[in-house]
Amino acid sequence: MSDRPKRILVIGGSAAGPKAAARARRMDPRAEVTIIQKSPDLSMASCGYPYYVGGVFDDRNQFLCTPTGVVRDPRFFMNTKGIEARTRTEALEIDRERKVVLCRDLEQGTDSEVPYDKLVLATGARPVMPPVPGTELKGITTLQSMEDADYLRRVRDEGTIRNAVVVGGGLIGVETCEALELAGIHITVVEMLPQILMFLDWELAKLLENHMKAKGAHVITENPVSAFLGENGTLTGVKLANGTELPCELAVVAAGVRPNVDLARAAGLDIGEAGGISVDPSMRTSDPDIYAAGDCVEIPNLLTGKKVHAPYGDLANLQGRVIGTNITDAGEAVFPGTIQTGVCKVFDYTAGATGLSERHARAAGFDVVSVVHAEPDKPGFMGAALVVIKMVAERGSGRLLGVQCVGPGDVSKRIATAAMALHGGLTVDDLTVADLPYAPPFSPAVDNLIACAHTLQNKMAGFMDGISCREVKEKVDRGDEAFILDTRGPDEYELMRLGIGEVLIPLGALRGRMDELPADKDHEIICFCKISLRGYEAARLLQAHGWTKVKVMEGGVMAWPFAREK
Known part of the structure; x- marks a missing residue:
């Protein structure tokens, strides 16, 4: 066996590539590690681009810095990590038989061959342009x-x-x-x-x-x-x-974006149905000496088993770390797949999701049950802000399939917790008794995610017959004869009302005003309040008094996505 240091060549210097190179260097200090990067910059925190554009920060170098403020340029990679980073260099062609990559120095205009023992493709993705006239215009x-x-x-x-x-x-x-x-x-x-x-x-x-x-x-x-x-x-x-x-x-x-697979395809590597480079759980391509990671690959969705293109910076880094372990023979690391967790900020709101939406779960063939739950993210005396959660589970087994959350409150915390629940294969029943941290500055005594699980558990057990805001609006638009019961207080009603023909009977007065409800016990009644907790209590009361078709509008006024009268 040759005592020559292993030659590791990485094509792509944004996220997955530098992570693979840095991990490989730590696992094998003797290896010769080289990064080829077409752009003049390395290790860009590309998810931060909108915030730089928006003026959240002004120093461009913050995209490129370590946590201690050192810019990750070629000098940094060589001095700190012993990695040669060639920027403004384009990889033109892979010769798999000779195990060399033809590269062009874009500043000098000269070509050279770079040999490898192990090759890593982190070529990213390209933006999709609409197939319409005028895309060449300036602006x-x-x-x-x-x-x-x-x-x-x-x-x-x-x-x-x-x-x-x-x-x-x-x-x-x-x-x-x-x-x-x-x-x-x-x-x-x-x-x-x-x-x-x-x-x-x-x-x-x-x-x-x-x-x-x-x-x-x-x-x-x-x-x-x-x-x-x-x-x-x-x-x-x-x-x-x-x-x-x-x-x-x-x-x-x-x-949207498409995987940049031109180099891989030209080299004869397998490309999958989702358009990305095919890799196994070790991130190895169809060539055992070539690995790939990041936005150029496709990976399994852990819930459906279907290959998907998941261009997320966090996944790119995780995949790069797996590759850095495997190409140095430091272990048998695997990247099993994704549940496609994401979060974004939009003005004062945050939107996040993990796992499958109801629409995607149904399309994947699951028999699903879901619920929408709205609630402040902490006690009112601690400056509460609203979060609206939708939880999706498999009917029968109760296995969690997905969680979505939007609002001005702490959405990211709920999505992160839900993501770990999905990784653990938890059920709705498991979530109803989850031991999550509690203190008034951070959450209600029963965390929003647990409370949402309680609501879905009630729905699955038949204690609550939920109906979505969208279904209620459709009933109103059709002219259905449902009796819509608003159980809030008069002050709340005057401050905000839906204007869909609702009748105001506060929950505290409902027991004494049941004569105002439909005499026909089979008449459909839809109950709601601000978040529909009082709506649920009203529904249970009416069911106990013989009404048979009582529904709860999930999420209440706070989840109502349509225009309001006031």
Whole structure:
């Protein structure tokens, strides 16, 4: 066996690549580790781009720094880690038989071959551009690179643009919307699908859309871009499928990304059905000496078993660490897959999800039951803020399938807890007795996630017949003869009311006013309050007095995603 140090070559210097290289260096101090990076920057914290654009921080180097403030440039990688990082260098071709990669120095214009024993592909993803006329116009950009972030930051700082369109209502789209709106630019978000943030179910996405509109943004759904309009090579507007023209001087395309697999495909590596490089749990490709990680790969969804493209920075780092272990023979590390956990900030709200939405769970063939629960994230005397949670479980087994959460309260904490519950294969019953930390500055005595599980447990046991706000609105629009009972107090009713024909009977007065309810015990009654806790108590009371079709509007007024009368 040769005593020559192992040659490890990494293509891609954003997240997965540097993590794999750094882990490999720690596992094998003798290895020769090289990073090839086309961009001039390394280890960019790309998820921070919208916040730089929005002026949350001003020092560009903060994208590139260690926690102690040292910029991760080629000198840092060589001096601190003993890793050669070649920036402004493009990998052109992989010769698997000779185990070399043809590279081009983009500054010198010269080509060279770099040998490897183990090769890591971390080539990332490319933004999707709408297949419409005008994409070449000046004023159209994405937010995929440091160059894009620099351009949009200049737009913000110069203050000359007044109107912009964000094409796409996903994570990057809504974060970019906030960044540009805070810069004083009037924003319209255009989404071709029926809602923004497709990882949420419609009713929670609608709450977030309402909040964006309240902050001054305009949101258009189900009306895709049909053309970019311009004069003299410069963008002047965006035309939609229905003929509407939106004047603007800037368009940010955030319509998703596709795995960048050109290099892998040309080398004959297997590409999967989701469009990413195929890898096994060790992150090894179809070539045993080539590994891949990050936005260029596809991985299993742990709940459905289906391969998915999950372009998240946290997953890229985890996968890179697994590769760094395996290419140095330091162990047998595995990355089993993803439950696709995500979170984003939009103005004063946070939106997060983990696992499957109800829509995706049904599409995957699960028999599901779900509930929406609204509640403050801590006691009122500690400055409570609302969180609205939707929990999805498998009917029968009660196995947790997914959790979504939106609101101005502490959403991230609930999503993180739910993600670990999914990793542990917990059921709704398990969650109802979970031992989570409690103190008034941080949560209610019964945490929101546990309280949501209690509500779903009641629904699954038949103690509560829940109905969504959307179903209630559909009943009202059809003219169904349901009796809608608002159990809040008169002061709450005067402050805010839905205006859907509801009858106000406060819970404390309900026992003495049952003669005001439908005499027919089989008449449908829908109860609600601010969050529908009193609505649930009213429903149990009416059931005890013989009414047979009593429902609770899940989440109450706080989860109502439609216009209110007051």
